[in-house]
Amino acid sequence: MRRLYPFHLYIFVVSILIVRADDDSKRRYLVSDDNDSGITRLKPKIQIAVPVHPYSKAKILPFTLSAIESQEYPKERIKVFIYFDLYKRILDDLTHLNGHRDSQLDERYVRNLLSYEVITAWITANKKKYKDIQLIIRYLDDSDEALQDSVDYWTEPRFRRIIELKTLAMRDSINNWADYLFLIDSDVVLTINKTLTRLVDARKPLIAPLLYSLNTYSNFWAGMNEKGYYVRTDDYYPILEGHKLGTFKVPMIHSCILMDLNIEEAGHLTFDNSLMSDVPYDDIITFAISAKRAGIPMYLMNEVWGYMMLPTRTMNLSTLDQDLTDLRLEAIDDKHTFPISPSLVHFTNRLNPLGDKLGVDEVYVINLKRRPERLKSMLEKFNVLGIDAQVVTATDGKNISEKELEVLGVKPMPDYLDPFHKRPITFGEIGCFLSHYRVWQEMVSKNYERVIVFEDDVQFERHFRSQWFKRLKALDNLPSSSQPDFVYLGRKPLASKEEKLAPIDGFAIPEYSYWTIGYMISNQAASFMLRSEPLKNILPIDEFLPIMFSKHPRTDWMRYFSIAPINAWSVHPLLISPTHYVGDEQYISDTEQTDKIKVSNSDLSRSKHNEL
Ligand SMILES: *[C@@H]1O[C@H](CO)[C@@H](O)[C@H](O)[C@H]1NC(C)=O
Ligand SMILES: *[C@@H]1O[C@H](CO)[C@@H](O)[C@H](O)[C@H]1NC(C)=O
Ligand SMILES: *[C@@H]1O[C@H](CO)[C@@H](O)[C@H](O)[C@H]1NC(C)=O
Ligand SMILES: *[C@@H]1O[C@H](CO)[C@@H](O)[C@H](O)[C@H]1NC(C)=O
Numbered sequence: 001m002r003r004l005y006p007f008h009l010y011i012f013v014v015s016i017l018i019v020r021a022d023d024d025s026k027r028r029y030l031v032s033d034d035n036d037s038g039i040t041r042l043k044p045k046i047q048i049a050v051p052v053h054p055y056s057k058a059k060i061l062p063f064t065l066s067a068i069e070s071q072e073y074p075k076e077r078i079k080v081f082i083y084f085d086l087y088k089r090i091l092d093d094l095t096h097l098n099g100h101r102d103s104q105l106d107e108r109y110v111r112n113l114l115s116y117e118v119i120t121a122w123i124t125a126n127k128k129k130y131k132d133i134q135l136i137i138r139y140l141d142d143s144d145e146a147l148q149d150s151v152d153y154w155t156e157p158r159f160r161r162i163i164e165l166k167t168l169a170m171r172d173s174i175n176n177w178a179d180y181l182f183l184i185d186s187d188v189v190l191t192i193n194k195t196l197t198r199l200v201d202a203r204k205p206l207i208a209p210l211l212y213s214l215n216t217y218s219n220f221w222a223g224m225n226e227k228g229y230y231v232r233t234d235d236y237y238p239i240l241e242g243h244k245l246g247t248f249k250v251p252m253i254h255s256c257i258l259m260d261l262n263i264e265e266a267g268h269l270t271f272d273n274s275l276m277s278d279v280p281y282d283d284i285i286t287f288a289i290s291a292k293r294a295g296i297p298m299y300l301m302n303e304v305w306g307y308m309m310l311p312t313r314t315m316n317l318s319t320l321d322q323d324l325t326d327l328r329l330e331a332i333d334d335k336h337t338f339p340i341s342p343s344l345v346h347f348t349n350r351l352n353p354l355g356d357k358l359g360v361d362e363v364y365v366i367n368l369k370r371r372p373e374r375l376k377s378m379l380e381k382f383n384v385l386g387i388d389a390q391v392v393t394a395t396d397g398k399n400i401s402e403k404e405l406e407v408l409g410v411k412p413m414p415d416y417l418d419p420f421h422k423r424p425i426t427f428g429e430i431g432c433f434l435s436h437y438r439v440w441q442e443m444v445s446k447n448y449e450r451v452i453v454f455e456d457d458v459q460f461e462r463h464f465r466s467q468w469f470k471r472l473k474a475l476d477n478l479p480s481s482s483q484p485d486f487v488y489l490g491r492k493p494l495a496s497k498e499e500k501l502a503p504i505d506g507f508a509i510p511e512y513s514y515w516t517i518g519y520m521i522s523n524q525a526a527s528f529m530l531r532s533e534p535l536k537n538i539l540p541i542d543e544f545l546p547i548m549f550s551k552h553p554r555t556d557w558m559r560y561f562s563i564a565p566i567n568a569w570s571v572h573p574l575l576i577s578p579t580h581y582v583g584d585e586q587y588i589s590d591t592e593q594t595d596k597i598k599v600s601n602s603d604l605s606r607s608k609h610n611e612l
Helices: 061-070 088-092 094-098 103-126 156-176 195-201 236-240 264-268 283-293 317-333 345-349 372-385 402-408 427-445 464-476 523-531 541-548 555-560
Strands: 046-052 078-087 132-140 180-184 188-190 206-212 247-250 256-260 298-308 362-367 390-393 450-455 458-460 486-493 507-509 513-522 568-571 576-578 597-600 603-606
Touching: 046 061, 046 156, 061 103, 061 188, 061 345, 078 088, 078 103, 078 156, 088 103, 088 132, 103 132, 103 317, 103 345, 156 180, 156 283, 180 195, 195 206, 195 256, 195 298, 206 236, 236 298, 298 317, 317 372, 317 458, 317 464, 362 372, 362 427, 372 458, 390 427, 427 450, 427 513, 427 523, 427 541, 464 486, 464 568, 486 576, 513 523, 513 541, 513 576, 523 541, 541 555
Parallel strands: 046 078, 046 180, 078 132, 206 298, 362 390, 362 450, 486 568
Antiparallel strands: 180 256, 188 298, 206 256, 247 298, 450 513, 458 576, 486 513, 507 568, 597 603
């Protein structure tokens, strides 16, 4: 038996729901383009409804609520309704949290409590700002099916519950007060604070902002078949990728919807499949079909957007946490930040404990001083990933004097020409080499066994941390004689010949490759590289490394260096890629743009030629 009732919590008073239809509930909201002087027209009244899953959204919920709070819309015109399920055990006996239960079960109780704490902290901080905030709690017994079933998230009771909550939210807001209902899932984070205003101003009966997720998933469909299922159409990607900006009529929006309640047909909208014929057992499809049958069009606005979690069928909390990390990384790459309000910041700090060195002695990130935005973005990503990195200020090729090069004994390798541009090495490339070189010097002088070196424009692949640690563990299980001295985390393979896989899973033996965006290097490899005296015959670092690995097609270039071949591997598949590729709009290469070195009598002088 499930009971459903609003609950009075200790900290704040939940007002009784007064079910009273507004006299003017059928009146259309007057748009404010009339010119009556001296009159201030109030913004439409919005009821925001947030159904919260009992435990699976605990970690993203602080961002979801902060994003709602950050919306630039008069809060006195907003009522917030939060619908939440609380396990009785949490309230009855908190000490059970430390009891002897199966760990997965424990974690779900812990997160149920955490969600509750997040919600109540947010309400306490905000209840005076909004017209009203209500928390509608249902108690769950231990016997709740959602808790019993350890694997499948989308159990039938779970679906039923979501349908119930959304139906309740709609009924509450229609009966209560609002011109609009803003129904937002508890794993949606709006990163643009004008979203609510823009949606209201669009004056559409049903409208959603675009929500990005991982992969190409989002909160709208561009095509739907007769039965109400997804159909891929050519309209999807142009809208998703913003090739065209605006408001588009689409057959399906979900997860974050603004509903105009002052339209007669709104009464026909439903999430409940049992009220409709011929619809699948699915709340969002039911809703879209009910809108279609009632003749209410749906719109998607891609000028404002946010992020949402990828839906999962299984409820693996560790996977969910990693997905949240990846979603935050994606937002950082888009130059967006998940909002976090002061009242909730301590909950998110728990996501990023101190940070570590990825299992090696040091993690370096090389950054040019004149690219602070890249460093900021990298440090944000490290923070989200829990990496404690040391920043190395790069040697700036733009600013390097010939005198300094002379002191360092830097001389270009005589027969080097860039294979694509047929040009000598640039000052930028020299600066880049010297930066890595200084890191190798430091690690050798500090006697570090292994370090990881990143450049500052790195994008991390899905589940980076757990993938990396899986690889590192596999390496550590090898006898030290067969461990590689150098491991690419990201690179651009150039060789046409097929590469061999390494003797253990997750690695390949790299052939000729470019890029130095991220690698792990051993003390031994760094010492070899330093001893080969590369500055005396300098060439771009991503040409130098393959020579050290005896993998460079120009075997004649090996004669310039004293080589003890370094055993290099690469993670496979790669774990990082550059944020920008050549040809991208935002691509700025710090090594390509600087002046070339003219190779005249082994002299170093700036050529006048400028590449870009
Ligand atoms: C309102 O007034 C402005 C300036 O006084 C004018 O440009 C605009 O056209 C008017 N709008 C309407 C709907 O009359
Ligand atoms: C809304 O976002 C803009 C741009 O990010 C920012 O400048 C502004 O301060 C924000 N407004 C509020 C009220 O936070
Ligand atoms: C969750 O997934 C991770 C790998 O992503 C796995 O190691 C772990 O055992 C899974 N946990 C459960 C309870 O299935
Ligand atoms: C360039 O070098 C000079 C002298 O070494 C230094 O004072 C200046 O800060 C440098 N500029 C940049 C942009 O690094």
